[in-house]
Amino acid sequence: MTDPTMSAERRRWLAGGVALAAAAAGAWVAWEQTRDMSTNDEALQAFWDLQLMQPDGGQMALSSLRDKPVLVNFWATWCPPCVREMPLLNQFAQSQAARGAHAVQVLGIAVDQAANVNRWIARQPLAFPVVLAGAGGVSMTRTLGNISGGLPFTILFDAQGQVQQRKIGELSEQDLAQWASFA
Known part of the structure; x- marks a missing residue:
């Protein structure tokens, strides 16, 4: 026993x-x-050095967005939370544009194909620019701190191009209101 x-x-x-x-x-x-x-300086510099295609065929140098706060949203047309947050991001971009020099710029980086993005934008026009990262966008998010590679992934950069905030998952009005105060 x-x-x-x-x-x-x-x-x-x-x-x-x-x-x-x-x-x-x-x-x-x-x-x-x-x-x-944490995002190292080399990863940030590589991000700001990128030139990405726009859905209409043009190119955008991400460096053209430096010197102002920028909210970068990685999204895809096949991602339900990404699609749900687009109207909120669009409203945020419109309200920020009214602030003038103190505005947070918004940039959408689509982890998708140009044809899908063009169809989506034709139905839902956006008040902010969108560029294409294709399938390589997931790797890009990982270098910027998205360890899971999930979408949507949003980053707020300050005017010096440094990361101030990150969020994996759908944004809320509260997130955007809080982040706007960093600008």
Whole structure:
């Protein structure tokens, strides 16, 4: 027969060990997320050096957006939360345009094909520019701190081109109101 006291003691040790392991795992995950959410200077410079195609066939140098705060939204026509947040982003872009020199510029980077984006914009015109990253856009988001590669992914850059805020997932009015105060 086993000693009931020993069994209770073993359970306490086991529970303590499990709790300690869970705490260590949680701390490691938090550290990994913080570490991966940082964006190094080389990744930022590479981002600002990009020239991406626009759905109409033109090109846009992302460096043309420097010197002003910029909200960059990675999205796709096949992504339901991306499509749901587009009217909100459009309203935000329109309200920011009315602010003049203190406006946050909005840029959509479509992780999609030009034909799909053109059809979508024809149905839902946008008050902000859209460029195409294609399937390579997911890799681009990862270099900017989106460790999961999920969409939508939104970043707020300050006027110096440094990351101020990031969000993986659908934006809310509260997010945009808060982010506008950084500009």
